[in-house]
Structure formats: structure tokens, C-alpha cells
Amino acid sequence: MAGVFTLMRIRLTYLTVVLLWTTTPLAIKWSGEGPGFLFGVTARMTIGMACLLLALLYTQKPLAWYPKALLTYLAVALQIYGCMLPTYWAAQFIPSGWISVIFGLTPLITALLSAMFLGERSLTLGKLTSYSLGIAGLVVMFGSALKLGHSAVLGIGAVLFSAGLQAACSVWIKCIGAKLPARAQVTGGLLIALPAYLVTWSLADGQWPTVWTTTSVAAIIYLGVIATTIGFTFYFYLLTHLSVTRVALISLITPLLALLLGHFINHEMLGIKVVTGTVLILLALILHEFFERLPSINLKSK
Helix, strand or coil: CHHHHHHHHHHHHHHHHHHHHHHHHHHHHHHCCCCCHHHHHHHHHHHHHHHHHHHHHHHCCCCCCCHHHHHHHHHHHHHHHHHHHHHHHHCCCCCHHHHHHHHCCHHHHHHHHHHHHCCCCCCCHHHHHHHHHHHHHHHHHHHHHHCCCHHHHHHHHHHHHHHHHHHHHHHHHHHHCCCCCHHHHHHHHHHHHHHHHHHHHHHHCCCCCCCCCHHHHHHHHHHHHHHHHHHHHHHHHHHHHCCHHHHHHHHHCHHHHHHHHHHHHHCCCCCHHHHHHHHHHHHHHHHHHHHHHCCCCCHHHC
16 A cells, blocks of 8 residues: 555656746746846745755754765755756847757656666667657757757757756766665755855845846745755656656657746747757657667677
């Protein structure tokens, strides 16, 4: 009975993260319109840290400080800071839906890193084909970005860097194997990442925003209270109970939903190149998952 309850909890958590990842790119874009992207991300993390500390006080469960725990906090902090900051910067120049599409490549990057460091996967012909499709989709997306200007191309590059870093940090956390509670991982990581955000904001900007909109304030609160406190906690909960590639496959579902959300709510254009690039990336992810049951091709033997 306990096993069934755990399975149901994991599935519900998985669905929740899918919904949060679908709405987060648009909220990121809105949060920087007015206050600026640096203030938006720093305010989000500050609110999230406050919520997590309150939860820590309520549960009265202190953080662990043994070496593996500290390494885990460092890996989480690198993910929170190193992935979010470039993504927020990029959101100024590219449509919100594109962020989710590019992050859709995370499972491919994660699978490659997992095969190298965790032994979770071997390379198969189908997976190599999926990598090729993913790269083709990314090339099409870059071609579409050229119409938006040089900054949009740099924006895609920044999000691609974030996706790669997220995959690397996820694999690192698995390699450490501290098996900390999810909330503890996020809280410990934010304790390191938040000062980095505050220093970055103070050095690069340091000015209290003079322009506020209802949308930007609501987006910052949503990202701080929901996406950070709940979303990060649920994400690291899944990472504890599932393989990193299985968690990364959340990106299989979110790109199309995020594109549609940005199109209908934020009036973001859906050109033929954007649709083509998205389809190629989604096909790459589907192929990657479908060929998981096929016999591996050991490239080293060739």
C-alpha cells in the first residue's frame, strides 16, 4: 500500500512540475518587464528563500552539514544561479515559448552525460539519430532568431548554455548521492545562490525599480512562492526518486504547451521556422525515448 501511495505521489509531483515548467517561461518574461531582469530574478529568489526558511522553522528539521550535503548544496546553487541568470537575461530578447523549446534539449544532454558518468544509458543508433534531430531543430531555431536580431541569437545561446548546465548539475547531484530531502536541497542551495544574486544585482544595477506593473509584480510573486518554493522542491524530489533522464523528459511535454501559452496569452508569433524547429526537437525527444528499449550499440567496439 505504501508503494502505491509513493507511486501516486511521484506521478502527481511529475504532473505539477510539468504545469509549472509550462508557465514559468512566460512568468520569467513578465517579471522583468518594468523592474528589469536582474531585479526580477533576485526578488524571486529572495521571496523563495523566505518561504523555504519559514517551512524549515515550521518543520523544525535542521539542514545537514556533512561533506556530501555541502557538495549537494553547491551543485544546487550552481544550477539555481548559473541556469536562471542567463535564462532571465535571454527572456528580454526571445519569445517565452522558445525558452521551453530549447530546454527541451535537456534530456538529450542529460542522457549523454548520464551515459558518461552514471552508466544509466548506452548510446544506440536511435539515440544518435535523436541527437541529430535535436541539433537540426536548434539550427532552425537559430535561423529564426536571425530575423529578430543579433541579441535573439545570443539569447538562444544563453538558454542553451543554461540547459546544458542544468543537465550537468543534475548528473553531479546524482553522482554525489547524498539523498537529502528535496526541500533541504533547495534551501541549502538557495543559501549559497541568493548572496550571489544580491551581489550581482548590486554591482550590475543596484537601483530600486521605478517602473512597476501589476503583471510584473504578480509574476515575481508567483515565481518566488510557487515556482521556486514548490517547483524547485518538487523537481529535486523527483531527482531523488527517478533517474535524471526520466526527470529531464518533463521537457518532452512542456515546449508545445509553453509555445501555445505564449502565443495566445502574450501574442507571441509562431512562424514556420519556430514550428519546424519545435517539431524537430520534439521528434528527437520522442525518438530518444522510443529507442530506449532497443539493444545498445557499443560505439567503443567499433
